Amino acid sequence: MRDLLSVDRDANKIRLLRSTYSGTFVLVEGDSDKTFYNRFVDELACKLIVVSGKPSSKQRVIEVLEILEKSNFQGILAIVDADFDRLETSTFSSPNLLRIDTHDLETMLISSPALNKVIAEFGSEEKITKFNLDVRSVLLETGRSVGYLLWISRCSQLNLTFDGIKFSKLIDEKTLQIDELKLIQELKNKSQAYSLKDEELQQQLKIKKSKNHDPWQVCCGHHLVEILSFGLRGVLGTNKATDVEPNSLERNLRLAYEEIYFFETQLYSDIRTWETNNHPFRVLPNNI
Known part of the structure; x- marks a missing residue:
């Protein structure tokens, strides 16, 4: 009951804002999302609103959007992580709900040339060449096992805990291959x-792995960054753990992500389509 009241409260806050603001409201899942999208939106025409809470920020964003849509609220758009939505059939759909091209924001960053910039800054070209590693492919292959288990856990309601996985105990330091049993x-x-x-x-x-799903829809970006952090301390580089800790790497990926990369995404095209269908909102x- 408290969560329902809280969602209604979030929707009512946006309704109140409408009395003093005539532009577009864009709902996002967290502060890092807001920081990222702030670089690309027109701040005079659009306000980014962070919606967070239980059971998940994404679910809360969708619930707030549904409430506002039912009251015919105009100029509302939500941008959320895709997670496993493109691999499942029963997902909420709305012309006012857009999903990131890949599993989440971090995978969108890693799929872009921003990763190449971070590797150039923190990686060792000599080591990467020596071991003949395609960093992006290695990250996806290793992260795929973790992503599939996360999906299995959600589908079967196993409630497995993925936060704080010690990848250093599970990954071969020379190949970055993961021991699935471990x-x-x-x-x-x-x-x-x-x-x-087991x-x-x-x-x-x-x-799951035999289905050959798109790994960009399977892998969780936070896991890929954790694996990258481990690799940059060994097979991919010579860094200290403090120099390439995951939160710092995610910041560096965001900073390395250029406007031109965003223009090439499906998300960018979807936003432009939404603007066309929701004139005069931008x-x-x-x-x-």
Whole structure:
């Protein structure tokens, strides 16, 4: 009941803002999302509103959007992570709800040339060449196992805990390949889910991997950044842990992400389409 009241409160705050602001309201999931999109939106024509809370910020964004749509509120747009939505059939759809091209904001950054810039700054060309590594491909292959297990956990309501995974215990320091059995055991221990069978989870993971889904929709960006951080301390570079800690790497990826990369995304095209269908409301500057 408290969560429902809270969602209504979020919607009412936006209704109150409408009395003094006639532009577009764009709902986003968190402060880092707001910081990122602030670089691209027209601040005079558009206000970014962070909606966060339980059970998840994304769910809250969608619930607030639904409430406002039911009251025929104009000039409202929501931008959320895709997560596993493109791999599932029953997902909420609305012309006022846009999803990022990839699983989440961090994977969108990693899929762009921003990663090349970060590797050039923190990586060792000599080491990467020596081990003949395509960094982006290696990250995706390793992160795919973690992403699939996260998806399995959500679909089967296993409630496995993925926060704070010690990737250094699970990944080969020379190849960055992950030991899937150790990963499963780590997740079970962290989640105190000792009744789950290793073999059953391994079989479910094998089935998922055989489907050859788009890894950009499977992998979670935070996991990829954690794996990158580990690699830049060994096979990909010679950095101290404090120099390439994950939060710092994510900041560097955001800073390395240029406007031209954003213009090439489907999200950019979708925003332009939304503007066309919702005149006179705008999100992006007219000159880009």
